[in-house]
Amino acid sequence: MSTSPTTTAPSVNGDGPLTADHQQAIHAALVSGTRPPRASALTACRMFAWRAIVKIKHVPEQLLDVTITPVLFLVMFVYLFGGAVAGSTQEYLQFLLPGILVQAVLFTTVYSGMSLNTDMTRGVVDRFRSLPVWSPAPLVGAALGDIVRYVAAATVTVVLGLILGFDAGGGLPGIVGAIGLVALFAFGLAWGFTTLGLVMRSPNAVMNTGFMGLFPLIFLSNIFVEPSTLPSALEWFVGVNPVSHLVDASRGLMYGDAVAGDILLVIAEAAVLTAIFVPLTTKLYRSRS
16 A cells, blocks of 8 residues: 555546655656746847847848849939939939938838837737846847848948949948948937837838838938929928938948038937937837737
C-alpha cells in the first residue's frame, strides 16, 4: 500500500487524483528559476524597432512605393519637363534631385500612421499593453525602425541621380549629410502621421488624409521650380514652407555650399514637430488602447 499522500485535485489525464510528488514535479517544471528582470526602456524600444524591420523583411512589398515612386518622379520630371523648365534635362537634374530626395522620404512618413492604425484595429496593441515593458516603447521603436525605409528611399533616389549625371559638389559627406538631415526631419514629421493614425478609423483613411495634407506642402515648395517664378502669394507660402527649408539645406549639402543657418533651421523645425506630436501621440495611444 502506497504511503504517498494524495490530494483531491484531478490528474491531468483524468485517471485519478494527483499525488503530492506529482504536484511538486509540476510546480518545479512551471517555476524553473527566478523571474527574468523587466526589460529596460532602451531594450524595449530596440525590440519594437527590430519588429518594424522584420516586417519589411517578411513583406518586402512595403518597399515598392519607397523604391519605385522616386524613380518614376525623377525620370518623369527630368525628361518630360526638364527642357521646358530649365532649358536642358541635365541642368534640371542638378536642380531637381535634392528636392526629389526630400519628396521621396517625406512621402514614406505617411506609412508610420497607417502601420500604427493597422495594429490598433487588429488588436495587436492590446497584446503590447499586456507586456511588462515601457508603455511608449511600441511607438518609439516603430518610429526608429521606420528610419530604415527613409534611408532606403533616399539611397535609391541618390544612386539613380548619380547614374543620370548629377554632379555632387559636396561629395560623399554632402550626400550622407543630406540624407541624414532629411531622415531627421522625416522622423519628426512621422509623429504627426502617427497621431493621425490614432484618430482615424482605418488605414485607408490615414493614407488618404495624410497624402491630402502632404501634397500641398510638397508641390507648393521649391522642389520643382524656383519660387521667384511663382505669383507673389505662392512665393510667400513657399518661403515659409518647412519643406522648402529642408530642400534648401539639402541642396546646399549636396552642392557643397551649405549654409549653417539653413541646417539649424531644419533641425529646429524637426525638434518642434517632435515636441508637439510625441506627447500628443502618447496621450492618444494610452487613452485609445
